[in-house]
Amino acid sequence: MKKILILLAAVLTMTLAGCTLDASNNGDLDGNWQLMRIDTIGGGSTDTKNWQIFYAVQFRLLQINAYSYPVGNGGFMFHFDQTSDSLKLSTAAADGSEMYDLKNVAPFGLTSLDEHFKIQLLNSDNMVLESKKLRLTFRKF
Numbered sequence: 001m002k003k004i005l006i007l008l009a010a011v012l013t014m015t016l017a018g019c020t021l022d023a024s025n026n027g028d029l030d031g032n033w034q035l036m037r038i039d040t041i042g043g044g045s046t047d048t049k050n051w052q053i054f055y056a057v058q059f060r061l062l063q064i065n066a067y068s069y070p071v072g073n074g075g076f077m078f079h080f081d082q083t084s085d086s087l088k089l090s091t092a093a094a095d096g097s098e099m100y101d102l103k104n105v106a107p108f109g110l111t112s113l114d115e116h117f118k119i120q121l122l123n124s125d126n127m128v129l130e131s132k133k134l135r136l137t138f139r140k141f
Helices: 002-017 102-108
Strands: 031-040 045-047 053-058 061-066 074-082 086-091 116-122 126-130 134-140
Touching: 061 102, 074 102
Parallel strands: none
Antiparallel strands: 031 045, 031 053, 031 134, 053 061, 061 074, 074 086, 086 116, 116 126, 126 134
């Protein structure tokens, strides 16, 4: 019996030692962000709070969903690369093909399927992203 317990302990130790967990290195970006407002760089503004548009960020994926938007519910998936001052989105298709029509993602704050945002503000409560045409204001939810 003692030999079996020692063998089981050795197998368990080797099994756990062979496993590695990939941890997200996204800092404050990880989480569920509600899009509160979309501002055009030229001065227009749209309050999006009641549309319940959320950007869910985890590991290297960003998913956009809308729960009260009048046309469509989102369900868009993007890969992203983050640096200290930028966020670059690209479609999540494994083969690099475009997964979405731009007219479908535009109401959710994107002007390109390969969008590049400058991070204006990012902390544990608020985020402001700015592209060439839009400024998106979020709150962490």
